[in-house]
Amino acid sequence: MSPSIHTPSYYDSYPPLLRPNNNPIHDLNQDPNPLPDPNPDPIPVIDFQNIDNDAISEACRNWGVFRLANHGIPDALLNQLHGRAEEAFSLPFDSKHALKSCTAMAYFWGTPALTPTGETVERGPTPPADMKWFEGFNVLLNQLAQQLQVEDPVLDNFRLVLDEYGRHQSRLATTIFKAMAENLNLDQNLYESYLSPSTASMRIYRYLKCPLPVWGLNAHTDSTVLTVLTHDEVGGFQVCKGDDEWIDVKPIPNTLVLILGDLIQAMSDDKYKSVKHRVKANKYKERISVGYFVFSAVDAVIQSSMYKPFTYADFRAGVQQDLKTLGYKKVGLGHFKLPHASP
Ligand SMILES: O=C(O)CCC(=O)C(=O)O
Numbered sequence: 001m002s003p004s005i006h007t008p009s010y011y012d013s014y015p016p017l018l019r020p021n022n023n024p025i026h027d028l029n030q031d032p033n034p035l036p037d038p039n040p041d042p043i044p045v046i047d048f049q050n051i052d053n054d055a056i057s058e059a060c061r062n063w064g065v066f067r068l069a070n071h072g073i074p075d076a077l078l079n080q081l082h083g084r085a086e087e088a089f090s091l092p093f094d095s096k097h098a099l100k101s102c103t104a105m106a107y108f109w110g111t112p113a114l115t116p117t118g119e120t121v122e123r124g125p126t127p128p129a130d131m132k133w134f135e136g137f138n139v140l141l142n143q144l145a146q147q148l149q150v151e152d153p154v155l156d157n158f159r160l161v162l163d164e165y166g167r168h169q170s171r172l173a174t175t176i177f178k179a180m181a182e183n184l185n186l187d188q189n190l191y192e193s194y195l196s197p198s199t200a201s202m203r204i205y206r207y208l209k210c211p212l213p214v215w216g217l218n219a220h221t222d223s224t225v226l227t228v229l230t231h232d233e234v235g236g237f238q239v240c241k242g243d244d245e246w247i248d249v250k251p252i253p254n255t256l257v258l259i260l261g262d263l264i265q266a267m268s269d270d271k272y273k274s275v276k277h278r279v280k281a282n283k284y285k286e287r288i289s290v291g292y293f294v295f296s297a298v299d300a301v302i303q304s305s306m307y308k309p310f311t312y313a314d315f316r317a318g319v320q321q322d323l324k325t326l327g328y329k330k331v332g333l334g335h336f337k338l339p340h341a342s343p
């Protein structure tokens, strides 16, 4: 008998457990993809070239999310970012998996529960219903330029574009945070420790075609001060308005979506909302998104009338505890809530 020859297939880039041939229910071409809704979404838009503090204040209080237009990131760079990410994800799974403990650019798949250095929080085998149909790279921006030596030209090009994109994000986040801090009358001496772009990380996701009726990413709030997302045209990102109204955020080319995280909610004495968001899984199309996550300095003490003083290090330790025991962030800001502020 001749030895079986393995013909490389597109799905060699997928984590083995998420390949269609390992999922008999994976029937990719059965129904047509539903048509997108032609109506615009109601997400507020902020013009970065003409910042209106009142409009920012309104969006932060009522939504916790807005779209950023005229952000000054060249379209060519955004296109390159998506192109390079696509190339990196198309590498064979083993080449990506080799980076799973590479702190500057750590590869992960199947779960968003990561340690601060990008390694998967181990909790024993994940049942398929909890498995997330994605893979990604967790990038620590301050390590990307100096610490990461990769020989593969695809990964090296990816690193270069991430570095450039990250510098734009740090510029945008600093300016937007300043407008928010002015609106909140925060002490100017706190600005630098409350928003520390040197702590920033990025996550680049490829959501794979998903055969199961599960969420691409479950509803959560971010543990950040601010998060800035760029999405491809596939869609599926939703934010929660009020208690339970889920709104589809339309993918609009070359705009960014900025969401407020838990840390700014505390800094604002709960006037601003850390918005819940989630991602719908898609059976037919892969989706690429890039998130920039910026935090406070790890040892900066966050003062709030609604919470006990805490540092980002304290906050992160609470989240890691939840990830280890439950697999998801449960308590978050609740760890620090003052009794008089509880409902
Ligand atoms: O993929 C996305 O659009 C959202 C990612 C996200 O919410 C996160 O990583 O916290």
Ligand SMILES: [Fe+2]
Residues within 6 Å of the ligand: 220, 221, 222, 277
């Ligand atoms: Fe998120």
